[in-house]
Amino acid sequence: RKVSGGAAGLGPVVGGSLNCVSFSSGVCWANSVERKIYIPLNRTAPCVRLLNATHQVGCQSSMNGDTGVIHVVEKDQDLNWVLADGPHPPYMVLLEGELFTRELMLRLKGTSRVSGLAVAISKPSPPRGFSPGLQCPNDGFGVYDSDYGPQYAHCNWTVWNPLGNGLSYEDFHFPIFLLEDANETQVIKQCYQDHNLPRNGSGPEYPLCAMQLFAHMHAVTNTVTCMRRNSIQSTFSLSPEVVCDPLSDSNVWSTLKPINASRKMDPADEVVIVATRIDSHSFFWNVAPGAESAVSSFVAHLAAAEALHKVPDALTLPRNIMFTFFQGETFDYIGSSRMVYDMERNKFPVRLENIHSFLELSQVALRNSSALWVHTDPVSGRNESVRPQVRALVETLLNSSLGVNVTLQEVSQSQPLPPSSFQRFLRARPIPGAVLADHRAAFQNRYYQSVYDTAENILMRYPEGLSPEETLDYVTDTAQSLAEVATVVARALYQLAGGTGNTSAIQADPRTVSRMLYGFLIKTNNSWFQSIIKQDLKGLLGDEPPQHYIAVSYPVNTTQLVQFVLANLTGTVVNFTKEECLNPERAPGADKEMYDYTWVQGSREPNSTSRVPFCVQSTVHLTKALSPAFELKEWGSTEYSTWTESRWKDIRARIFLVASKELEIITLVVGIAILVLSLLATYFINAKAHVLFSSPGDVAY
Numbered sequence: 001r002k003v004s005g006g007a008a009g010l011g012p013v014v015g016g017s018l019n020c021v022s023f024s025s026g027v028c029w030a031n032s033v034e035r036k037i038y039i040p041l042n043r044t045a046p047c048v049r050l051l052n053a054t055h056q057v058g059c060q061s062s063m064n065g066d067t068g069v070i071h072v073v074e075k076d077q078d079l080n081w082v083l084a085d086g087p088h089p090p091y092m093v094l095l096e097g098e099l100f101t102r103e104l105m106l107r108l109k110g111t112s113r114v115s116g117l118a119v120a121i122s123k124p125s126p127p128r129g130f131s132p133g134l135q136c137p138n139d140g141f142g143v144y145d146s147d148y149g150p151q152y153a154h155c156n157w158t159v160w161n162p163l164g165n166g167l168s169y170e171d172f173h174f175p176i177f178l179l180e181d182a183n184e185t186q187v188i189k190q191c192y193q194d195h196n197l198p199r200n201g202s203g204p205e206y207p208l209c210a211m212q213l214f215a216h217m218h219a220v221t222n223t224v225t226c227m228r229r230n231s232i233q234s235t236f237s238l239s240p241e242v243v244c245d246p247l248s249d250s251n252v253w254s255t256l257k258p259i260n261a262s263r264k265m266d267p268a269d270e271v272v273i274v275a276t277r278i279d280s281h282s283f284f285w286n287v288a289p290g291a292e293s294a295v296s297s298f299v300a301h302l303a304a305a306e307a308l309h310k311v312p313d314a315l316t317l318p319r320n321i322m323f324t325f326f327q328g329e330t331f332d333y334i335g336s337s338r339m340v341y342d343m344e345r346n347k348f349p350v351r352l353e354n355i356h357s358f359l360e361l362s363q364v365a366l367r368n369s370s371a372l373w374v375h376t377d378p379v380s381g382r383n384e385s386v387r388p389q390v391r392a393l394v395e396t397l398l399n400s401s402l403g404v405n406v407t408l409q410e411v412s413q414s415q416p417l418p419p420s421s422f423q424r425f426l427r428a429r430p431i432p433g434a435v436l437a438d439h440r441a442a443f444q445n446r447y448y449q450s451v452y453d454t455a456e457n458i459l460m461r462y463p464e465g466l467s468p469e470e471t472l473d474y475v476t477d478t479a480q481s482l483a484e485v486a487t488v489v490a491r492a493l494y495q496l497a498g499g500t501g502n503t504s505a506i507q508a509d510p511r512t513v514s515r516m517l518y519g520f521l522i523k524t525n526n527s528w529f530q531s532i533i534k535q536d537l538k539g540l541l542g543d544e545p546p547q548h549y550i551a552v553s554y555p556v557n558t559t560q561l562v563q564f565v566l567a568n569l570t571g572t573v574v575n576f577t578k579e580e581c582l583n584p585e586r587a588p589g590a591d592k593e594m595y596d597y598t599w600v601q602g603s604r605e606p607n608s609t610s611r612v613p614f615c616v617q618s619t620v621h622l623t624k625a626l627s628p629a630f631e632l633k634e635w636g637s638t639e640y641s642t643w644t645e646s647r648w649k650d651i652r653a654r655i656f657l658v659a660s661k662e663l664e665i666i667t668l669v670v671g672i673a674i675l676v677l678s679l680l681a682t683y684f685i686n687a688k689a690h691v692l693f694s695s696p697g698d699v700a701y
């Protein structure tokens with residue numbers, strides 16, 4: 001998070017290289033130094049520092065940014081120049097996306113000849129796959145440990161993300177930026193080609209093209225250290241300087257049948273929980289497209305919620321259904337661990353004892369020959385009282401896929417659960433549950449938690465030449481396939497909730513799925529999202545592909561959009577005025593405890609510039625997704641997530657030409673000389689001012 005207020009940046013004089021603009025222009029040499037103009041890079045994303053209980057990971061620059069001569073590395077051999085041969089270290093490496101591997105990064109880490117790195121995003125995505133996440137995501141925070149299924153701990157049984165190179169969890173002592181725009185990369189390469197290429201066997205001549213990256217981080221060491229510093233500061237300082245913030249946001253939840261949110265549920269009431277995560281991550285800050293790792297599954301979840309709300313007997317089912325969207329799961333299950341914590345402490349309307357069963361949608365978009373795998377927990381499955389319920393749950397799921405183009409299959413009953421929010425519930429209580437995924441063992445997703453987990457990764461393709469409105473509604477094969485998954489989930493939930501009617505009428509709408517995929521992966525600024533958000537939140541919408549990083553200021557875009565979409569799909573339009581909608585206690589027939597009311601801006605009428613706003617009544621709620629470790633001030637917790645994000649003041653990148661060190665020193669010396677001279681002159685003029693500037697009137701005759 002950027003520190004608010006304060007100086008936005010430091011002047012060029014204190015930067016890594018000297019700059020003649022800062023001296024009076026007369027000092028500048030009549031050569032290239034004069035043309036040393038900064039070109040800011042406008043489309044970049046930095047790697048920032050994150051901390052947990054014991055480590056710091058990520059990147060940072062020195063206080064005033066790091067500077068180096070640019071060297072473009074397009075193949076492995078180009079690295080020799082940087083690591084050994086080049087005469088002008090330190091170097092700023094411009095790396096092709098495919099070469100951004102663990103092996104190469106460890107080589108760069110081990111040298112002092114590198115001052116920073118800019119990674120060009122590769123298009124198309126690297127064919128070998130790329131995942132900067134861990135091979136065993138969220139290890140140690142799930143259910144398996146030395147007491148619970150020790151043979152499954154630390155992914156001993158299945159390595160879920162074999163392509164994970166763990167780069168996101170390494171600590172780098174130099175800045176690393178992503179170049180998101182091919183044109184900007186080209187500008188840098190051109191500058192490199194014009195100035196830095198070795199010529200005729202000898203090294204290149206000054207001036208050279210250089211890059212400067214600013215990404216200084218305030219927090220160091222680990223969360224324990226930075227949180228302690230925060231709390232000392234806030235105790236003793238009037239203007240405390242916070243150095244790190246816990247990653248936190250909000251979970252979104254709603255129920256099929258409205259419940260009184262300010263009261264605990266009756267112990268006899270049962271609820272079926274359906275869950276997905278809504279956040280993702282990549283090596284770079286706030287770059288988290290998460291198409292397969294988050295979006296596809298929460299979109300299927302939303303579509304299932306819509307389908308269930310249309311069922312005629314939805315409100316008379318014996319059990320309730322709770323739709324739950326967890327935030328921050330990427331970072332050791334922030335959202336789910338908080339909800340379990342709240343349930344255990346009676347701070348949530350639903351108690352753990354009310355949970356009848358649990359169904360989680362994990363990654364579901366990359367189905368191989370329509371297969372969808374049912375994962376269950378082998379350890380709780382051995383409990384005599386839980387086993388029959390798990391079997392019934394699995395049977396229900398298998399039955400629900402009849403007549404739908406989804407082949408549900410059970411994985412071996414001795415295989416552990418993949419990383420999932422459900423594991424946090426199992427830690428608390430042996431709840432019957434299952435996780436649905438498109439993978440049997442290792443992930444299908446070859447770009448887990450990377451910048452390449454985009455719409456292309458889940459094979460979303462639109463025909464050429466569609467208008468934005470047509471694209472919004474165009475049903476891709478991916479949307480069709482996710483709608484089928486949603487249909488299965490909705491039918492299974494209906495039966496789990498005790499529904500006895502015919503399930504073949506329950507059907508998820510492929511058009512809704514298409515619109516959601518478009519909105520959450522391609523462009524949030526579309527006519528549908530425009531019509532369903534609150535008027536004062538227009539800033540949520542943009543024309544860039546949205547990112548799903550949890551961040552530290554809540555609620556983030558994704559959370560709010562999921563909230564509005566869920567309200568639109570499951571709520572009803574009520575005939576309230578704006579006044580009544582914003583203050584439902586004044587509205588006749590409103591029920592503030594059971595429902596949430598949102599005044600949305602509505603769609604634009606054809607041929608008109610104005611919108612027709614209306615009031616939506618839904619059961620959608622937000623609840624805090626801040627790790628209990630911070631609630632308990634246990635910053636060294638191994639039970640709960642301890643991830644924090646450092647604060648920073650200034651993040652930016654620029655390129656410019658540097659003169660040789662000698663020339664810079666001469667510039668500096670001359671600059672200082674002139675400064676001294678002018679100081680002397682000023683002093684002299686000051687001292688003799690009465691003589692020099694005395695007005696004629698003062699002169700005594």
Ligand SMILES: *[C@@H]1O[C@H](CO)[C@@H](O)[C@H](O)[C@H]1NC(C)=O
Pocket residue numbers: 052053054055057140169637638
């Ligand atoms: C913190 O993160 C590092 C790097 O991923 C990891 O090795 C370490 O086990 C983590 N510490 C805790 C307490 O989870």
Ligand SMILES: *[C@@H]1O[C@H](CO)[C@@H](O)[C@H](O)[C@H]1NC(C)=O
Pocket residue numbers: 181182183
């Ligand atoms: C790059 O530049 C070309 C030509 O100036 C332009 O057509 C294209 O849209 C630009 N690409 C991006 C991603 O800005």
Ligand SMILES: *[C@@H]1O[C@H](CO)[C@@H](O)[C@H](O)[C@H]1NC(C)=O
Pocket residue numbers: 039040041042184187
């Ligand atoms: C970034 O934007 C500035 C101002 O619009 C422009 O001068 C500069 O050339 C841009 N940078 C690149 C690399 O295109």
Ligand SMILES: *[C@@H]1O[C@H](CO)[C@@H](O)[C@H](O)[C@H]1NC(C)=O
Pocket residue numbers: 199200
């Ligand atoms: C490189 O060498 C060639 C022939 O020896 C010469 O014509 C050319 O000017 C040289 N280029 C530079 C940049 O020195």
Ligand SMILES: *[C@@H]1O[C@H](CO)[C@@H](O)[C@H](O)[C@H]1NC(C)=O
Pocket residue numbers: 260261262263591593594
């Ligand atoms: C909801 O619960 C509160 C607190 O128990 C109670 O005062 C209120 O009447 C309840 N509302 C409804 C609609 O049941």
Ligand SMILES: *[C@@H]1O[C@H](CO)[C@@H](O)[C@H](O)[C@H]1NC(C)=O
Pocket residue numbers: 383384385386430
């Ligand atoms: C089985 O689960 C129930 C709760 O569902 C629990 O009370 C019981 O202790 C468990 N039995 C074993 C052997 O763990």
Ligand SMILES: *[C@@H]1O[C@H](CO)[C@@H](O)[C@H](O)[C@H]1NC(C)=O
Pocket residue numbers: 286524539540541542543544547551556557
């Ligand atoms: C939220 O969306 C807007 C519009 O796309 C964007 O400018 C802003 O950076 C986003 N915020 C975050 C935290 O991603």
Ligand SMILES: *[C@@H]1O[C@H](CO)[C@@H](O)[C@H](O)[C@H]1NC(C)=O
Pocket residue numbers: 525541542543
């Ligand atoms: C969103 O799109 C509308 C046109 O539909 C446009 O007028 C508006 O400027 C866009 N907003 C943003 C933030 O790009």
Ligand SMILES: *[C@@H]1O[C@H](CO)[C@@H](O)[C@H](O)[C@H]1NC(C)=O
Pocket residue numbers: 528531532567568569570571572573603616
């Ligand atoms: C949902 O959005 C659609 C399209 O904007 C609108 O027609 C419909 O009335 C909305 N429904 C609710 C319940 O908000």
Ligand SMILES: *[C@@H]1O[C@H](CO)[C@@H](O)[C@H](O)[C@H]1NC(C)=O
Pocket residue numbers: 575
């Ligand atoms: C909505 O409410 C207004 C006044 O509160 C009333 O005049 C109007 O007829 C109502 N419309 C519908 C469709 O009930």
Ligand SMILES: *[C@@H]1O[C@H](CO)[C@@H](O)[C@H](O)[C@H]1NC(C)=O
Pocket residue numbers: 606607
């Ligand atoms: C909108 O304007 C177009 C042309 O200006 C006209 O043909 C059309 O009938 C109008 N539609 C409505 C709903 O007024």
